[in-house]
Amino acid sequence: MFGLPGGMEWVILAIIALLVFGGSRLANAGKNAGKAIREFKEETSSLKKSDAPEQTTPQVPTATPTTTAEQTPQVYDGEIVNEPKDKGQQA
Template sequence: MFGLPGGMEWVILAIIALLVFGGSRLASAGKNAGKAIREFKEETSSLKKTDPPAVEAPPAQPEPEGIVHEGEIVPEPKDKGQQA
C-alpha cells in the first residue's frame, strides 16, 4: 500500500518544496549537498591511498611435544616392559 514515490509523486514533491523553500534556497541546498559528497569522496580516497600495506603474521612455530592443552585427550603411554 505504501511504497516509494513514483514519477508523478516526485513531481508533486518537487513543486511543494519549490513553493515552501523558494528557488534560491533549494539551489544553495543542492550546491552544499554536492560539496559535502565531493569532500567525502576525496577523504575516503585519500584514506585508501595512505593506508599502510597489511603486515603478514610470522609463520606459526610448532609446539614442543609433551604440552597438553585443556580438554585435549592424551593416550597413556604403554609400558615397554609389558606386552598386551
C-alpha cells in the same frame, strides 16, 4: 499500499518543496550537498591511497632518583596512571 513514490509523486513533491523553500534556498542546498559529497569522496580516496599508518610507540618517562614511591607513576600499556594518595576506600 504504501510504497516508494513513483514518477508523478516526485514531481508533486518537487513543486511543493519549491513553493515552500523557494528556488534560491533549494539551489544553495543542492550546492552545499554537492560540496559535502565531493569532500567525503576525496577524504575516503586519500585514506585508501595512503600506506599503512605509522606505528609509533608511546614514550614512557623514566623515574628520576629524586622521586618518592607516591610520586612514581604506574605504567600500563603506554598509559600513565598516578597512584592515589589515599589508600583507603574509594567511591
